[in-house]
Amino acid sequence: ETGVTQTPRHLVMGMTNKKSLKCEQHLGHNAMYWYKQSAKKPLELMFVYNFKEQTENNSVPSRFSPECPNSSHLFLHLHTLQPEDSALYLCASSNPGSTNEKLFFGSGTQLSVL
Amino acid sequence: DQQVKQNSPSLSVQEGRISILNCDYTNSMFDYFLWYKKYPAEGPTFLISISSIKDKNEDGRFTVFLNKSAKHLSLHIVPSQPGDSAVYFCAAPSTDKLIFGTGTRLQVFP
Numbered sequence: 690e691t692g693v694t695q696t697p698r699h700l701v702m703g704m705t706n707k708k709s710l711k712c713e714q715h716l717g718h719n720a721m722y723w724y725k726q727s728a729k730k731p732l733e734l735m736f737v738y739n740f741k742e743q744t745e746n747n748s749v750p751s752r753f754s755p756e757c758p759n760s761s762h763l764f765l766h767l768h769t770l771q772p773e774d775s776a777l778y779l780c781a782s783s784n785p786g787s788t789n790e791k792l793f794f795g796s797g798t799q800l801s802v803l
Numbered sequence: 804d805q806q807v808k809q810n811s812p813s814l815s816v817q818e819g820r821i822s823i824l825n826c827d828y829t830n831s832m833f834d835y836f837l838w839y840k841k842y843p844a845e846g847p848t849f850l851i852s853i854s855s856i857k858d859k860n861e862d863g864r865f866t867v868f869l870n871k872s873a874k875h876l877s878l879h880i881v882p883s884q885p886g887d888s889a890v891y892f893c894a895a896p897s898t899d900k901l902i903f904g905t906g907t908r909l910q911v912f913p
Contacts, residue, residue, distance in 0.1 A: 693846070695846075698844075722900070729812070729905065730905060731805065731807075731892075731902075731903045731904060731905045731906070732847070732892065732903040734900050734901075737900060745900065777844075779846050779847075780846075781846070791837055791849045791852065791901075792847075792849075792901055793849070794846030794847050794848070795846050796844070796845050796846050797844070797845070797846050799844065
């Protein structure tokens with residue numbers, strides 16, 4: 690079983706739909722993240738959760754709503770998205786504050802908004 | 804303002820030759836750097852890192868060099884293999900997040 694699992698792998702939705710992305714980590718980490726990858730742009734940090742508490746919201750529009758019920762699960766609820774929100778959404782986890790901190794990523798959800 | 808920059812969006816190298824991927828940073832407070840490798844439709848995976856107390860770190864075919872005075876690091880892959888074809892991101896930790904560059908797409912051809 691991989692360390693960070695994301696579902697679904699692919700998602701196509703209309704602008705009026707409501708959908709959710711799910712992420713689960715099996716690494717015992719305390720922090721979870723949502724990143725967005727659009728073409729020709731850096732990986733953009735969206736949200737950070739540390740011990741289930743949101744510690745960063747990187748000016749993300751309210752049509753993206755994260756939820757972290759426990760330190761192993763992270764959701765991203767989507768509603769009334771725009772076509773420009775089409776991107777690869779990546780979940781990651783880590784143990785922040787460790788000397789050799791690194792992120793472990795899931796495979797991502799490729800989202801297309803029509 | 805982008806604190807971590809990868810100015811070359813793509814690089815093409817022949818199999819067996821050396822690949823050199825470059826990364827520049829602006830924040831002199833960064834003291835640790837990481838390289839990630841990403842295949843299409845997959846998440847990035849950690850490749851190699853370097854602490855600012857070192858100027859070189861080697862792991863098999865991969866070597867990262869750090870020049871603190873120039874705020875520059877580079878990833879060397881030698882010999883390059885077709886399986887190395889991917890997008891490579893450099894990153895630096897800041898507070899509780901990683902700041903990534905835009906990535907360099909490496910293509911290794913036979």
